[in-house]
Amino acid sequence: MTGFLTLLKRDLALAAREGAALGTALGFYLVVVAMLPLGLGPDLKLLSRIAPGVLWIALLLAALLSLPRMLEADHEDGSLEVMVTAPLPLELAIAAKALAHWISTGIPLTLMAPVLGLMLNLDIALTPMLVATMLVGTPAISFLGSIGAALTLKSRRGGLLLALLVLPLYIPTLIFGISAIGFASLGQDGASASLLILTAISLASIAAGPFAAAAAVRLQMS
């Protein structure tokens, strides 16, 4: 367990020191959401209706930007090879890296969403639900993303391939994230059910993602 925390701490320190990945993700999120009203025109009703969907999809794309670096940097400098021979199982090492990705990317993006919601005239009453869905939904982005990051480890410019592999896996997260906000906006029951399913999806990806990613890394090593 100490190895897990050691790796988590190192990855967070590196993310803080490099900073560029988070800056790019937050900047991309801001630019995409800011450009949308320019494309759609200043129809406030339309904007507030599509705001949750836009915020969620832009968040998925922004998080996707920093996924390739999750394992690539360690592969390039040989750290990953040493990790394969370490006492900590590779599955847990990848879980630590995915967790670090969630803390350094998922949480900041989630915290930025309410601010961007204002730009899209999102109903203030819906903001807590928006943040709640993103907070429980974003771990799935990091942990499912680790599978894609592992599979595209050796392909140069694997970013696009990674997007093709991983984005379809995010569909359930997107559907239940949006449906929870939808139920809440109509004042209907069902928001909590969607939120629970969203949590279940995240927990399942936390449980399964590292195993699939570790298998992919071992394959790439040979």
Add this chain to the structure above:
Amino acid sequence: MFLHADNLTVERGARPVISALSFTAKAGEALLLVGPNGAGKTTLIRTLAGFIRPSSGAVALKGDSGDRDVAQCCHYVGHLTGVKANLTVTQNLAFWGAYLAEDASGRDRLASRVEDALETFGLSRLSDFPAGLLSAGQKRRLGLARLCVATRPIWLLDEPTVSLDTASTELLSRLIKTHVSGGGIVIAATHLPLGLDEPTVLRLGANPASSGPEARA
């Protein structure tokens, strides 16, 4: 403890690189893998470390290793150094020391062991330097310093002397001697004799399909 490779055949891209190779490395033995480029030295080391699965044959660890496999008992030092450019020299080494430690006793006095290792490899003067600013040889020394901060019975070294100067190469061979005399196993792919007294030499042929590797004690 001894490491035994039994009838090992490894294919790379459907071409056998190592065919029907058997050897044993006992505790307290240094095994040097020599052979021309492309003879399969790196392939063999990566197979021993468990990165490559042999197409037939097996690598086994026997003796007092419990049920651990080679990967869990070895230090693997490959062509890459495992050094993070954005961390300082000390942070790099302290991370590997903590990460590779098997239990709490491995983490005791980690800071002082890191200091000693840096001292040994002549890097103490640079301890607060970002590792990205080091020269190739200094990075390689920092990568090798990992051998000193975590205890592992088997060292798998793939061309460990690349970009090292004469003094550092001598230092490395002293470390290998100490490790071997303490009952460790060292398997190193190298073009240099490393100044070891009586290393076992395993010659890998350039064309294993026709000549077959010849083991020589």
